Amino acid sequence: PPDVEALGRATWSFLHATAAYYPARPTTHQRANMLNLIHALPVLYPCTHCAADFGDKIKEHPPDVSSRERLSKWFCERHNEVNERLGKEMFDCAKVDERWKDGPPD
Numbered sequence: 088p089p090d091v092e093a094l095g096r097a098t099w100s101f102l103h104a105t106a107a108y109y110p111a112r113p114t115t116h117q118r119a120n121m122l123n124l125i126h127a128l129p130v131l132y133p134c135t136h137c138a139a140d141f142g143d144k145i146k147e148h149p150p151d152v153s154s155r156e157r158l159s160k161w162f163c164e165r166h167n168e169v170n171e172r173l174g175k176e177m178f179d180c181a182k183v184d185e186r187w188k189d190g191p192p193d
């Protein structure tokens with residue numbers, strides 16, 4: 088079975104970075120592909136219980152792919168739900184760009 092922790096870190100890196108560089112005004116094509124990417128996770132993510140849980144969360148909180156800012160916030164909130172379940176620290180979603188796009192201020 089996959090290393091669920093390493094897989095999770097790699098996947099969150101991919102998802103947060105992809106959201107951080109998603110367009111402020113995405114085309115219909117870009118929105119549709121982002122929705123496909125998100126909806127593929129409950130089907131394909133190779134941690135079955137993680138995938139099932141994420142599928143439930145998507146139903147509760149439909150993805151907002153309308154802008155870079157909203158999508159980044161949406162992923163941050165979903166990641167925080169997992170953090171909470173695992174007893175990890177909550178992440179301040181005001182800092183997603185600092186973490187995943189701009190780097191720390193100097």
Ligand code: FAD
Binds near residue numbers: 097163170178
């Ligand atoms: P991670 O949680 O992997 O975070 C990596 C880095 O992201 C952190 O160091 C921090 O800089 C940043 N970060 C943290 N929180 C946020 C946030 N809210 N927004 C933006 N950036 C943030 N594991 C399980 O054991 N059970 C599960 O049910 C489960 N479900 C998962 C579902 C999905 C869709 C994914 C992608 C992963 C899931 N995982 C699950 C894995 C889990 O979330 C962690 O990735 C794993 O435990 C490693 O944790 P970590 O402490 O190294 O940091």
